[in-house]
Structure formats: structure tokens, C-alpha cells
Amino acid sequence: MKLVVLTGIPGSGSTTVLNKALDEVDYVHLNYGDIMTEIAIKEDIVQDRDELRKLPPETQKEIQAKAAKEIKQRSEKDNVIVDTHCTINTPSGFLPGLPIWVLEQLQPDLFILVEANPDEIIYRRLNDESRSRDVQKAKDIQLHQEMNRATSMAYATLTGATVKIIGNHDNHLNSTIAKLVNVLNL
Template sequence: MKLIVLTGIPGSGSTTVLNQTLERIDYVHLNYGDVMTEIAIDKGIVSNRDELRKLSPQIQKEIQKDAAAKIKESSKDKNIIVDTHCTIATPSGFLPGLPQWVLEELKPDTFVLIEANPDEIMLRRLSDETRARDMEMYEDIQLHQEMNRAASMAYATLTGATVKILENHDGQLDDIVNQMVETFQ
């Protein structure tokens, strides 16, 4: 069975691309942030997902580890796509979304990065009323995507996985979904 890690910074459109792709492939979707949120809510640490990134790095690390174990258990007999973030921008700096102890547990086959131009991401964030997102400038968005590329290659080095980068530009959803389907076969 395959375990694919799908990543993209907020506003890259990774969730939209994933939802369209899941209509055409036989994979189970697990959102790492949702699994972490369930665990944190059960522990009484947060009341919603957007509070996760404001937790101390140590608490985030503990929740990441618990989530990895839960996802691994779910992946024993199914193809899984884990939707997550390579890096998390925190007040203390970038936190790896998938540190070594998580990667050792997950053992993914492929990392797929969904990217877009920083100006596209800024506009998408402004129009998304469903989330409480922090505003970032063009340069900050570009840096975050560069950090994701560096982190994904480091993750691949630790796991032997491959890295695929797909660009999700406005008006080209069908193209990127076709590329995703090819990647997952």
C-alpha cells in the first residue's frame, strides 16, 4: 500500500486539488491537522484548529507524535494520502511539520508539494472567509514555499521517498488534478 504526503502552504489550493483528485483515485484521505486537532481537543489544549500554531513548539511536537501513531495505524491496509504542511510558521520561526520521529513512523513513499505564485496565494487567502489566517507579504509567502522545498528534500533524504512539485495556478485546476492522478497511480 502507498502512503503519500501532500503539502502546500495555506492558500496554495492543496485542499481543493486534493478533493478533486480523490474523486478519481482509490485513496483514503487523512488530514494531519485534523488528526492533531482531534487529539488536542480531546486533551483540552485547544478549542479549534487555528489555535494549534499558537501552541508552544514542545506541545506541538507531542501532538505531532501522537498523530503519527494514529495515522500509521490507519495505513496498514489502505492507500493513504496524508494532507499536511511541510513547515509551520510560528512566532519562534519555522517548525518542521514532519520531524524525524514522525517520518520514521509514517515511512511515506512520496511527498507532493502544491505551490502557486505568492500573489495568487495572497488573493486566495483574502477571499477565504472560512479560516482565520495570518496575513503574510509576498516575500514571506515565497520564503515559506522555499522552506517547504528544503524541508521536503530533507524528509526525502531521511525516508528514501520521492518529491514531486506541482504548480496550482488560477484557472488550471483540471491540469493539476490530471498530474495528481498520474502521480498516485
């Protein structure tokens, strides 16, 4: 069985591409934050996902590690694709989305980065009324994608996984989905 990590910065379209590709592949889709929330609720630590961020860092780390262990166990029976953040752009700098204690548990086979041109991402963010997203300049969006590339290669170095970058450009959704399906079926 395979364990794949799929990531893309907000507005890259990674969730849209993934949801459509899931109709064509035999994978269980898991959202890392959802698994963390389920664990924290079961342990009576939080009532909902928004409370996770307010927990002490050590508690968050423990839940992260438990989530990684659960995801890895599920990947022993099924092909699993984990939707998560490669890096998080915080006011104090970029934060790795998959720290070492998570990678040691997960041991993914493949990292897939979904990317788009910065101007496409800006346009998508501005037109997404379902979310409240930060307004960023094209150079900041490009930097975030470059950080994801560098970080995913560091993750791959630690785990032996490969890294695949898939462009998701406007008016090419079907070909982007086909590329993702192809990679997942290899």
C-alpha cells in the same frame, strides 16, 4: 499500500486540489491535525482542536508521535494521503511540520508540494472570506515555498521518499487535478 504526504502553504489551493482529486483515486484522506485532535480528545487532554496549541510542547510531541503511528497503521490496509503542513511560518522562524519523531513513525513513500505563484496566493487569500489569513508580501510567500522545498527534501533524505512539486495556477485547476491523480496512480 502507499502513504503520501500532501502539503502547500495557505492559499496554494492544496486542499481544493486534493478534495477534487480524491473523487478519482482510491486513497483514504487523513488530516494530521484532525488525527491529533481525535487522540487528545479520546485521552481527555483537550475538548477541541484549538486547545492543542495550548498544551505543553512535550505533550504535543507525544500526541504527534501517536498520530503518526496511527496513520502508519492505517496505511497498511489502505492507500493513505495525509494533508498537513511541511513548515509553519511562526514569528520566531520556520518550524518543521514533520519533526523526526513523526517521520520515523510515518515513513512516507512520497511528498507532494502544491505551489502557486505568490501573486496568485495573495489574491486567493484576500478573496477567501472563510479564513482569517495573515497578509504577506510576495517575497515572504516565495520564501515560505522555498523553505517547503528544502524541508521536504530533508524529509525525503531521512525517509527515502520522493518529492513531487505540482503547480496550481489560476484557470488551470482541471490540469492540476489531473497531474495529482496521475502521480497518485503511479
